[in-house]
Structures are given as structure tokens and as C-alpha cells.
Amino acid sequence: MLTILFDGIxxxxxxxxxxxxxxxxxxxxxxxxxxxxxxxxxxxxxxxIMMNRYGLSFYWCLPAAxxxxxxxxxxxxxxxYRPLYKASHLDQVLFSIGIVFMAIAGVDYFMGxxxxxxxxxxxxxxxxxxxxxxxxxxxxxxxxLCAFLVVTLQLALTKTRFGSQLxxxxxxxxxxxxxxxxxxxxxxxxxxxxxxxxxxxxxLGTDLLGLDPNFPLKFLIYFMIVVTVGGTSSISGPFLAAxxxxxxxxxxxxxxxxxxxxxxxxxxxLVLILRPHGLFSREGGR
Amino acid sequence: MTAPVETQKLARDxxxxxxxxxxxxxxxxxxxxxxxxxxxxKLLILTEITILxxxxxxxxxxxxxxxxxxxxxxxxxxxxxxxxxxLARDYVSEPVTGLIFAGFISGLFGFATSFLVLRGSDLTxxxxxxxxxxxxxxxxxxxxxxxGGADGLSGIMLTPILGLFEFDxxxxxxxxxxLVVLAVxxxxxRRLVHSPYGLxxxxxxxxxxRSAMIGISATRRIVAIYTLSAVYAGMAGALLAQTxxxxxxxxxxxxxxxxxxxxxxxGGTGYLYGGVVGAIIFTLLRDWLSVVTPQYWMxxxxxxxxxxxxxxxxxxxxxxxxxxxxxxxxxxxxLAEEPR
Numbered sequence: 001m002l003t004i005l006f007d008g009i010x011x012x013x014x015x016x017x018x019x020x021x022x023x024x025x026x027x028x029x030x031x032x033x034x035x036x037x038x039x040x041x042x043x044x045x046x047x048x049i050m051m052n053r054y055g056l057s058f059y060w061c062l063p064a065a066x067x068x069x070x071x072x073x074x075x076x077x078x079x080x081y082r083p084l085y086k087a088s089h090l091d092q093v094l095f096s097i098g099i100v101f102m103a104i105a106g107v108d109y110f111m112g113x114x115x116x117x118x119x120x121x122x123x124x125x126x127x128x129x130x131x132x133x134x135x136x137x138x139x140x141x142x143x144x145l146c147a148f149l150v151v152t153l154q155l156a157l158t159k160t161r162f163g164s165q166l167x168x169x170x171x172x173x174x175x176x177x178x179x180x181x182x183x184x185x186x187x188x189x190x191x192x193x194x195x196x197x198x199x200x201x202x203x204l205g206t207d208l209l210g211l212d213p214n215f216p217l218k219f220l221i222y223f224m225i226v227v228t229v230g231g232t233s234s235i236s237g238p239f240l241a242a243x244x245x246x247x248x249x250x251x252x253x254x255x256x257x258x259x260x261x262x263x264x265x266x267x268x269x270l271v272l273i274l275r276p277h278g279l280f281s282r283e284g285g286r
Numbered sequence: 287m288t289a290p291v292e293t294q295k296l297a298r299d300x301x302x303x304x305x306x307x308x309x310x311x312x313x314x315x316x317x318x319x320x321x322x323x324x325x326x327x328k329l330l331i332l333t334e335i336t337i338l339x340x341x342x343x344x345x346x347x348x349x350x351x352x353x354x355x356x357x358x359x360x361x362x363x364x365x366x367x368x369x370x371x372x373l374a375r376d377y378v379s380e381p382v383t384g385l386i387f388a389g390f391i392s393g394l395f396g397f398a399t400s401f402l403v404l405r406g407s408d409l410t411x412x413x414x415x416x417x418x419x420x421x422x423x424x425x426x427x428x429x430x431x432x433x434g435g436a437d438g439l440s441g442i443m444l445t446p447i448l449g450l451f452e453f454d455x456x457x458x459x460x461x462x463x464x465l466v467v468l469a470v471x472x473x474x475x476r477r478l479v480h481s482p483y484g485l486x487x488x489x490x491x492x493x494x495x496r497s498a499m500i501g502i503s504a505t506r507r508i509v510a511i512y513t514l515s516a517v518y519a520g521m522a523g524a525l526l527a528q529t530x531x532x533x534x535x536x537x538x539x540x541x542x543x544x545x546x547x548x549x550x551x552x553g554g555t556g557y558l559y560g561g562v563v564g565a566i567i568f569t570l571l572r573d574w575l576s577v578v579t580p581q582y583w584m585x586x587x588x589x590x591x592x593x594x595x596x597x598x599x600x601x602x603x604x605x606x607x608x609x610x611x612x613x614x615x616x617x618x619x620x621l622a623e624e625p626r
Binding site: 026032080083084087089090091092093094095097098099100101102103104105106108109217220221224225228258259261262265266268269272273 | 412428584585587591596
């Protein structure tokens, strides 16, 4: 029982890291980016290539995955995403579906369609008992790392100059620009950061979620749930949503496997009916 | 006192003018019928195109006329396919009955879920439609006793259409059947969108706040068009199930929702024939690509999508507006051209 809770928390934390970039682009910048999973997939494949082809340590792969995804994100943002910030949602949807399709086929072409496996370092394998709770070492690692990230992000968003610039740019881009905030640079950096985090999440999730070319579509619904249910008020909304989703999904699969993913979809639709702007929505925002 | 009468007359004239049958429409139907005789070996792919055209037409009703972006339109398509398939397998094997039954079931479901798209922003709608489609896909996958689960629904045996025309090996009657359905549905949709109701939908799409102010209420109109669109999509699904005698769980998969969006966008939204044009282009393109690069055709479809958006859809799909402009008389130019 508590083990399931623990696994659910780890899963939820991972989902949060994967999805928080999306909660910024989709929630704050109002860009429907269905291709977010592609950045996560990029991170996952960076890990796979580095570990399996070049035999590098798992710990080196994590920052590498972050950097590669962030760079890809920054380049794409400059070249492709930027002209579409003001486009209609339909255009954004079509565009990002196009990116997803290209990413899927491209990865399939270069890496093959099979599931990718990685060999975690020995100290992260297995599980131990703590007060009668079975704790997976790797899951503990994820929880610690993600908790650290959450705190850092929250502090960065609320306490630093960049955080306030971002919030200003999002709340009212024109006024922020008038006050001397370089809005397009802020958006670029934020987009890169979000993509990088997704890449990191993808790298961490290679072992837990599995990785194959269909990753961006398979987990798209999870990302979207986190963002829409969590709302966009702060880091904490999506974080709580991700935790809830993680726990609900793990518990649901354990206790009522025949219902499968039914529960979370039903929950999401229900939340959206009752609270169209998410459980933890912000008042007065755009 | 004469002013309102004058305006009414103008409006009535405008409606009847926009309702007039265009030359290219007639040409399109002539070609579609001629294909029965000219391309007897390609009837299966023509059937596929026709079904896709109906599906895209149904999406056009909500996207092009009511402005609802749906990421889960395949829910109705798949539901219709399963409804027709199950009916044919277990109860009635007459296709037209199945078609109507599928339309009815999908319509009911569309009516029930239409209340979800009334609220919230574009994003919420995207998510709810997407979620509903995923939900159905999960149900179809789990309820193996009814739907055959991941193996798909097989064992559909159909009796001749209306007891007269049997499905033949070359798909000839199948194509004629699908074409007749497409023609009937297009005709109905045509009457509908050129009616005052259709115009009020367009007003809602272009500016909901202003249309609310001049007394056009959104709720009933959107519920109605969404339900109708679901009926259409369900019928398209039923046609697929009947012409292929098989329903795979793939009918509810996300990529179908994406595909139908693409089809419609290639063909252009908001003039009803976008689905037909898009379906022709898309199917031929996909066939060609999957011959050239089997397995990786998705890549090129993705590239086309991106190019389409970056270049600007409007620029590519303005041809019907241009054709119309030539066809309309000078009187029409006095009234402001309908902005696309």
C-alpha cells in the first residue's frame, strides 16, 4: 500500500519534470505545443546513445540530455515556433502534430522501432525495505532529484529577476516590453529551459516509462492532463496535478488493472467539466 | 420604412446566390460518377477517399463553420464503425440499417458530449475532445467481449444493400454506395450552411461576443451542429466497417484525428468541399509516399503539415474563393464579398 504510494509519487514527480516545460509554453505563453513529448524523447535517446554506444555513465547522460534538448528547443523556437506565437490554435496544433510525426518517423529511421533499454548503474538498482515499505532505489533517486528541481524552479520563478521578468512578460507582454524587458529573449530562454527539463525527464524516464518512437504520442495525454488539471498559476498547481495523476495511475493499474487507463481519462474529463480552467487556476490572468 | 424590407431582400438574395450550384461542383460530381466506369481497378481506393471525404466533411461542419478545434473527432468515426460492425455481426446485416443505426448512436454520443465543448477555451476543448476519444479507445480496447479488443472486430457478414445490390469483389457497389451517402450528406450540409442557421454559426465563429449581442445564442446552435457532425462521422465510420467487413481498434487512434484535421486543412475549411479535395490529395499522397518510403511516410506528412502552417493555409486554399469570385455576377460585388 505505502509502496504503491511511493511508486506513485516517484511517477508523479517524473511526470512533473516532463510536463512543467509544457505548462509554461502552453499555460503561460498560450502556445499549444503538442510536440513537447518529442523533446522528452530526444533526451531519452541521447541517454540511450551515450550509454549503449559509448558506454558513458548514466550520471553524465542526465545533464547531456538536458543540454541537447534545451539546445534543440532553443533552435526550433527561434526558427519555427516564434512566427506562430500569434497564430490561431488550429495552426499551432497542426504545426506541432507535424513536428511529432517527423520526430517519430525520424527516430524510427535512425534508431529502429523497438523498445530501448538501458542498464542503470548498480547502486540505483533493486529496492530495500524501510520500515516495512519496499523502496526502489531508482525511484528514490528520482524523487530526490525531482524534489530538488521543483524547489529550485519555484525559487527561480518567484525570487529571481528572470522569474519576475518571465511573469511580467506573460501577464502583459506589451507593458513588459515597454519597461525594457526583452520579452522574446525571455520566451526563448524559457522555452529552452522547458525543453531541457523535458529532455531530462525523458532521460530519467527511459527506464521507468519505456522509450520507443511512439513516446511523444503515448505520453502526450499525460502531459496535457498535468497542465490542464494543474492550471498555470504557479509551479505548484501542475506539481500537485502530476503527483495526483502519478498516484492515481499507479494505484489504478495495481488495484483495477482491467480498467486500465480509463480512470485517469475519466477523471480528466470530469475535472475539465467542473473546472474548465484547471483545479488550481489563477484568477485575473490572461 | 423601406429600409428593413430592402435589407431583407438583399439578405435573401445573398443567401440564394451563395446557395447556387457552382460549375466546379457539378464537374466534381461528374468526375466522381465517371470514375465508376473509367477507373474500375481503383474502386477500392476511391471508396477509401469517399469515406475520408465524409469524415472530413463532418469535421468541417464544426471546424469550418463553428470554429471548434477538435483533437478527438475520430471518437465518433470509431463509434460509428463499431456500432455498424456489431449490429451487422449480431443482429441486422443490412447495410443501410447499419448506416442509420451508426449515425444515430454517434449522434447520441455527440449530443451528450457537445455540452463539454460549450465551455472553456480552445485549449479546454482540445483536451476534452482528445480525452473523450482516448476514453472510447480505452473502452473499445478493454471490452473485448463486445469489440474484439486489440484484435479488432471481425466476422461481419453483410447482406446486399437494401436487399438489391451485393458488395462485389471489385468494390464497385461499395463505391457507389459510399458515393451516394457522400452526395446525400453533402446536399444536406449544403442546404444547412447556406441557411440563416449556417450564417449564424459563421457569425458565432467569427465573433462570439458580437453575435451574442445581436441575439444569436451559442448553446443550441453549437449543440445542434456538433450532434450533426457526430452523425456524419459515425456514418463515415459505418461505411468503413461495411466496405471492409472489419473494424480495427485503430479507428479510434489519435493519428486518425490528426489525419482528418490534415485532410481538411489541405482542402481548406469552411466551404464543404474541402474534405473531398483534401481526401483526394491526402490519399493519393499517402499512397505515393508509402510506396516511395514505406514506414516513413509519416515524416513527410509531418513536413507537409509544418510547411502548410508556416506558408499559411489561407494562401494555399483560396482557390474556391477565386473560382466563386469569377462566377458571381457584378451584383454580388456590390455587396461586400464574404470575408473568408
